[in-house]
Every structure is written in structure tokens, then in C-alpha cells.
Amino acid sequence: MAGYRIASLPVRAGLLGLAPIPGRGGTYQADLTALLRWGPDLVLTMTEREELLYAGAGTFAEDLEAAGVAWCHLPIPDRGAPP
Numbered sequence: 001m002a003g004y005r006i007a008s009l010p011v012r013a014g015l016l017g018l019a020p021i022p023g024r025g026g027t028y029q030a031d032l033t034a035l036l037r038w039g040p041d042l043v044l045t046m047t048e049r050e051e052l053l054y055a056g057a058g059t060f061a062e063d064l065e066a067a068g069v070a071w072c073h074l075p076i077p078d079r080g081a082p083p
Contacts, residue, residue, distance in 0.1 A: 004034035021047060023056035032063055042070040048077060 004026055006019040017038060022031030035043070043064055045052065052060055064071045076082055 004031040006035065006038050021045070021052060021055040021057050022060065028056040032057075032060075036067050036069070040069055042072065044072045044074065046074050046076045048075045051078060 004019065004022070006017040009016045009018070017040060019035065020031075022028050022035055025031070045060070052058060061071050061073070074082070
């Protein structure tokens, strides 16, 4: 992946960004920096904790909190669907 990319979709209240887990295609710190520069108010992850750890994002929740970004975690199994 050439740089961390965030796809932005306009929604009624602002923008919705869709992006991979930081660290999945680059270094965690560089990807996290790019994500925080984008300026989210809330980050929603829809992966299991193990997938975050595998990508090197084991401190993602803490890093978001330190940056003042709210986090919501909905652990959905890989290739799964929410119940």
C-alpha cells in the first residue's frame, strides 16, 4: 500500500472515512499519524482484538484516547457478519 489511504464519503453531518487498520499495510505509527491528521471525532473498529494485535495496533484504543478521539469497538469475526 502506497501511504495510508482514507476514503471519505460525505454524510449528512460531515464525512465518513473508511480505512484499513493502522499497521496493516505500513508501519503502525505512520498510519496512526495519517489517521489522526485526517481529524476523526470517532473511530469505529469492526475487527476482533486479535486482528488489531496482528496488524501491530495493540495500543490503538489508548493512542486514540491520548489524542482525544472517541473509539467504539464492534468485534466482528473476519469474513463474518454481525449477529
